Amino acid sequence: MPRFLMCRPDYFGIEYEINPWMRLTIQVNRVLAEKQWHELYRVLTADLGAEVLLLPPVKGLPDLTFTANGGYVEDTLFISSAFKHQERQRETPRFEGWFREHGYSVHRLACECAFEGEGDALRLGDAIVAGYRQRSDIGAHMELARITGRQVLSVELVNPWFYHLDTCFAPLRDDVALYFPEAFDAYGRKVIQGHVEHAIAVSARSAERFACNALVVADTVVTNTGCDDLEEPLSRFGFHVQTVDLSEFIKSGGSAKCLVLRLDS
């Protein structure tokens, strides 16, 4: 059974601007955000049979709901993120505390580099694809490789609008992934195309609706509404798409995958 960590958006809102999507002038509709989050939660637990554990929300930590960035999980080891921005650095004790309480050993990266967890590091088969430049430093990748013993394929994120790997890359299976080519440079595209047998390019329109910020449970791909060009290519590989409207979270630059941290590797 797949296990995830989520955090209710009780205190979610735009309280600062740390990515191009965020505008203090465009405020979140709290009630709608709660409704949308609950729908995602319901799809995962009721429809897809996943177990979802909850991190308690904290006032003053509006982005805590984006649990994917809290760190990276490998078995019973939680590799804690070193957030680039001081605004999210305040979340670290909450994540570390929760993982310790739940029997994980907590590791902080030895290097002085930024690392934003599963937002920038996604499993592809036995390897990890990891993004760098926007939020995470490449130095973190070396340490990640050393700690996990896995091959880490580093890809540079060249577009500030796609500032986490999970906004432009979604490994759905060892041989299938969604990606937005313009978020990478030629080398990054080559790495993805070379390591994923069926790398499905999404259009700019869908990418802007966070199509790549997709969560996969068995053969169901959960993503934001309005990504119409996914159904057809994904069905060819045996996937079906379940959409959830996450408009309020997109205002903060996050969507389905950002709201969820995988606890099972």
Add this chain to the structure above:
Amino acid sequence: MITDTIVLQGHIIDSLLLPKVLDQILNEGGEFEIEEVHIGRQRADPSYARILVRAPDEHAMEALLARLAVHGAFPTGRAELTLADADQDGVFPEGFHVTTNLETSVRYRGKWLPVEGIEMDCGIVVDPALGVARCTPMHRVRQGDKVVVGHSGVRVTPLERQGRGRLFEFMGSDISPEKPKWAMVQALAQELIRARAAARKSALVAGPAVVHTGGSEAVAELIQSGYVSLLFAGNGLAAHDIEYALYGTSLGVRLSDNAHVPGGHTNHLRAINTIRKVGSITAAVKAGILNRGIMYACVTNSIPFVLAGSIRDDGPLPEVITDVVAAVDTLRREVRGVDLVLVLGSTLHAVAIGNILPASARLVMVDINPAALTKLSDRGSFQSVGIVSDVGLFLRQLAQALPLER
């Protein structure tokens, strides 16, 4: 062009980071040389690459390295120096950094300091109070000196690709007996004229063959006409030059007609004895006893000379420095700022001066024996050219090619 070294490690092959970094270096107008690569055997094994990077200047290098750092390429040369105290006079600490003769800088307190007086096979001592770094030979290190150890924080600048001056463009830098000598002589003459006009220092290293082959008048003329700023030689050259001045012979052979003079083999000893009697070569010139030749030209034109002794010297002449360590220290002082060195028929003294010159100095070496030239040019990074020729004939040709004060 300046150089630095970067290290890239991790899954640099599969992530295409290695080609990306190399491409970036080239795109920014730099050059690279891969010094070492280890490729991980299995997928999860990391790979390693050490790459020498060249950039046109310090500013370009800083910018390039900053960009490369984003991709995980970290410069090794950025690290600060590692210093260790010498705990005895004349003894370097373990692991002391050994210099080359290439222009060198060291990173100390966040800044690049040029190493003063660079020569090969020495250590580097940093003076923290003055903030200077000096190239220091082993015998000169003092207890308590802060000596550079290891390679961290040391950067060398390779020689520029183009030779300087027409001399080297024309001749290239190899040694071949079969090259047009007259053209080479002309090129050297032009270079000497240019150096004199620009008040640049040129040194002459001369072996006794200069006198034996009848080249001493030509050398005296070169000195008199201001083409030589320093003479470096041994007891042999000076002794036979004085023998020729006093007796017209060298090693007992009359140079005018190549005839063996009876008892001539003792002439050089008598010459040395005469000088020792009067106290010095300079005194002999002042007294009018020595009135022609190379040493006479040096004294009368106030051109410094360093005569370094060897174990087989007769006499020796009074000005010969018999303590070899003292001799090389004297030479170090005198050779500062010398840009062009002409080596004529000398092996021992040529090697000695080669040991202490920076790579920026240019060497023109003339010898009848190609093996002697190969030995010298293999010593270190030098801009050098070897000319296989009888030294006397060469000098006569050179004298013809130069405007001289006779």
